[in-house]
Amino acid sequence: MAAVASTTATGEPLLKIRELDKHFGPVQALYHVDLDLPSSQVTALVGDNGAGKTVLTKCVAGIYQPDHGQVSWEGHPVHIRNARDAARLGIETVYQDLALADNLDIVQNMFLGRERVSAGLLDEDSMERSAAETLASLRVTTVRSIRQPVASLSGGQRQSVAVAKAVMWNSKLVIMDEPTAALGVVQTKQVLDLIKRLRDRGLAVMVISHNLNDVFEVADRIAVLYLGRLVVQDKASAFDRQSVVQYMTTGGASRAGGTLTTNG
Amino acid sequence: MPPELVAQSLREYFRAWLARIAAGESGVLPVIVAMAAIVLVFGAISPNHVFLLPVNLVNLFQQSAVFMVLAMAEGFALILGEIDLSVGFVGACGAAITVQLVQPLTTNWPWWAAILAGLLFCAVFGTIQGTLITRLRLPSFIVTLAGFLIANGLFLWILNFGPFSGYPNLAGFSDNLHVIYYLMWGNIDPIISWVVAGAFVAGLGLWMWISDSRRRSSGLVAPPASLTLVKIGLIAVVAVVVVGICNTNRASIGTLEGLPWVVPIVLGVLMAWTILLQRTKYGRYVYAIGGNPEAARRAGINLSLVRTAAFALCSFTAGIGLMLYASLLGGMSNNLQGGQYVLYAVAAAVIGGTSLFGGRGKPLHGVLGGLVIGGIYNGMFLMGLSVQWEYVVTGLVLLAAVTIDSLSRRGAASGSVTRV
Numbered sequence: 100m101a102a103v104a105s106t107t108a109t110g111e112p113l114l115k116i117r118e119l120d121k122h123f124g125p126v127q128a129l130y131h132v133d134l135d136l137p138s139s140q141v142t143a144l145v146g147d148n149g150a151g152k153t154v155l156t157k158c159v160a161g162i163y164q165p166d167h168g169q170v171s172w173e174g175h176p177v178h179i180r181n182a183r184d185a186a187r188l189g190i191e192t193v194y195q196d197l198a199l200a201d202n203l204d205i206v207q208n209m210f211l212g213r214e215r216v217s218a219g220l221l222d223e224d225s226m227e228r229s230a231a232e233t234l235a236s237l238r239v240t241t242v243r244s245i246r247q248p249v250a251s252l253s254g255g256q257r258q259s260v261a262v263a264k265a266v267m268w269n270s271k272l273v274i275m276d277e278p279t280a281a282l283g284v285v286q287t288k289q290v291l292d293l294i295k296r297l298r299d300r301g302l303a304v305m306v307i308s309h310n311l312n313d314v315f316e317v318a319d320r321i322a323v324l325y326l327g328r329l330v331v332q333d334k335a336s337a338f339d340r341q342s343v344v345q346y347m348t349t350g351g352a353s354r355a356g357g358t359l360t361t362n363g
Numbered sequence: 364m365p366p367e368l369v370a371q372s373l374r375e376y377f378r379a380w381l382a383r384i385a386a387g388e389s390g391v392l393p394v395i396v397a398m399a400a401i402v403l404v405f406g407a408i409s410p411n412h413v414f415l416l417p418v419n420l421v422n423l424f425q426q427s428a429v430f431m432v433l434a435m436a437e438g439f440a441l442i443l444g445e446i447d448l449s450v451g452f453v454g455a456c457g458a459a460i461t462v463q464l465v466q467p468l469t470t471n472w473p474w475w476a477a478i479l480a481g482l483l484f485c486a487v488f489g490t491i492q493g494t495l496i497t498r499l500r501l502p503s504f505i506v507t508l509a510g511f512l513i514a515n516g517l518f519l520w521i522l523n524f525g526p527f528s529g530y531p532n533l534a535g536f537s538d539n540l541h542v543i544y545y546l547m548w549g550n551i552d553p554i555i556s557w558v559v560a561g562a563f564v565a566g567l568g569l570w571m572w573i574s575d576s577r578r579r580s581s582g583l584v585a586p587p588a589s590l591t592l593v594k595i596g597l598i599a600v601v602a603v604v605v606v607g608i609c610n611t612n613r614a615s616i617g618t619l620e621g622l623p624w625v626v627p628i629v630l631g632v633l634m635a636w637t638i639l640l641q642r643t644k645y646g647r648y649v650y651a652i653g654g655n656p657e658a659a660r661r662a663g664i665n666l667s668l669v670r671t672a673a674f675a676l677c678s679f680t681a682g683i684g685l686m687l688y689a690s691l692l693g694g695m696s697n698n699l700q701g702g703q704y705v706l707y708a709v710a711a712a713v714i715g716g717t718s719l720f721g722g723r724g725k726p727l728h729g730v731l732g733g734l735v736i737g738g739i740y741n742g743m744f745l746m747g748l749s750v751q752w753e754y755v756v757t758g759l760v761l762l763a764a765v766t767i768d769s770l771s772r773r774g775a776a777s778g779s780v781t782r783v
Binding site: 182183194196198199200201202203207208211212213214216219220221224227228231244245246 | 577578581583584638642643644647650651653654655657658659661662663664722723
């Protein structure tokens with residue numbers, strides 16, 4: 100897949116969120132959130148527990164409907180009403196629990212719900228070939244056979260399969276929720292390398308993470324949520340570890356590092 | 364990692380298979396061992412080795428056929444991680460409807476219409492149960508327990524119509540009665556039996572060979588050519604043994620020979636449901652829901668529809684099973700132990716290798732487990748042991764099967780190998 104420019108012809112980021120509000124009853128989960136997700140960049144979304152990271156993700160993925168605010172995709176305003184709308188635009192989400200069926204093999208999981216059929220029967224050969232191509236293009240080589248059940252894979256391999264499943268559908272934005280939680284050192288590195296490869300293919304990637312090591316390792320941009328407000332987003336190089344922690348815990352910075360403007 | 368997936372030769376394959384057994388993932392091996400043990404033990408200790416006579420082996424298969432088909436029915440619920448307790452009496456209602464409708468003195472329906480009506484009743488009953496389970500989110504255990512009682516009542520009510528109150532039978536002079544009776548007792552001419560079996564093995568073998576070699580040549584995961592040949596060879600051997608046994612004259616006076624109709628009927632159900640479960644989108648979704656319902660939901664699968672259809676298919680297949688029972692009995696009787704047949708159906712499926720925990724199981728498992736239960740039933744009957752021992756032994760075999768299932772599941776959770 101050819102890499103695409105980091106912005107569209109008009110200079111717009113792939114996904115642009117403006118003044119997004121979301122409340123559940125009296126609880127204001129998101130308040131006037133502005134966020135840009137440009138192509139060919141990894142944006143890390145960080146924040147303390149309850150800051151609204153998951154709610155924001157689900158608004159983008161079509162699971163929740165925002166109350167107010169504009170979302171534009173490739174420069175055009177869009178309404179993402181459900182997961183299918185999101186998939187049609189090219190937005191795929193890799194949830195923390197990965198949503199893989201242990202009893203099915205890798206190919207079956209990657210095509211789950213979108214199986215190829217010829218003459219009423221599953222076209223296993225064609226699906227296996229495509230799955231193998233996708234895994235090879237992501238250089239997921241630790242898996243010995245793509246016909247092994249997912250139950251027999253390690254945590255990192257399972258994450259890789261879930262990511263491969265997400266990128267197989269010409270997706271342009273991949274959202275990953277805590278991709279390295281519960282992984283060992285080697286497996287974490289595998290997954291971070293995989294995220295970088297997605298970026299190199301021209302995809303926009305949004306990673307939610309608690310682990311600042313991973314964030315600084317992989318992110319091009321960092322956005323910090325604090326109590327439902329997006330307090331800062333900027334190039335990763337504009338932050339250091341201390342300033343990120345400061346933003347996460349107090350919503351502001353006591354010293355330089357990051358700007359409070361919304362454009363990175 | 365299942366090593367047989369990367370094995371390139373027959374020897375590597377065999378070694379990988381041994382490794383899998385050692386890891387606690389035994390597949391159909393326990394049921395094959397159980398079958399061999401039944402044949403050896405009852406063959407040795409039955410009076411005059413009568414167990415191994417062709418007449419008894421054919422008889423055994425006929426008795427087992429009911430268990431096999433019921434176990435294949437129960438498989439639909441088990442793969443979903445559910446259970447259907449109503450299969451015995453729902454199937455019995457369907458079979459009773461069929462037996463009543465072909466009675467020449469009353470309705471005198473053509474046999475095919477009567478069978479369709481019986482199976483349609485079962486499918487509708489299953490659809491209602493499935494709808495209650497999925498739309499109202501009631502537990503399948505309770506819904507099908509209620510269905511069991513309701514169907515038991517309906518069954519007795521249906522039997523009371525017509526001239527044979529409570530015991531409609533298939534004796535009499537009517538082609539429609541004969542067809543139902545021949546489901547179990549009719550035989551195919553010996554020569555035609557050979558031709559049919561030969562054509563079946565040739566067709567299946569050719570299909571296996573072509574699809575495996577196509578996968579091999581395009582670099583996909585495929586077994587070595589020698590393994591494909593071994594599999595085809597085994598199928599051919601089984602076919603020759605079965606047809607050979609069936610084609611010997613089994614009557615003490617006169618002639619009774621040829622493949623019983625019930626063999627192609629069971630094979631037909633086996634093939635149809637194997638294709639449905641393993642080669643169609645629908646079957647893939649059944650396994651996915653059994654393995655991880657949340658993943659299936661996020662993949663956009665309509666869970667309610669798939670699960671309701673599975674309960675309908677379960678009841679439908681139970682109808683086929685109880686029609687074979689009616690044919691075996693030569694009619695329908697209000698003595699039917701519908702509850703016991705449910706337990707045997709679950710036992711047969713689990714003994715064959717279907718998991719009680721959902722996500723794993725094949726129609727073939729029901730057929731193999733049904734043979735084991737039929738073998739125990741038949742062998743203990745020949746020994747003159749009373750029925751209580753049959754219950755005890757079947758219960759012990761079921762316990763053993765569930766233990767194996769549970770242990771292999773624990774093994775899978777700790778990272779070893781499972782297969783669908």
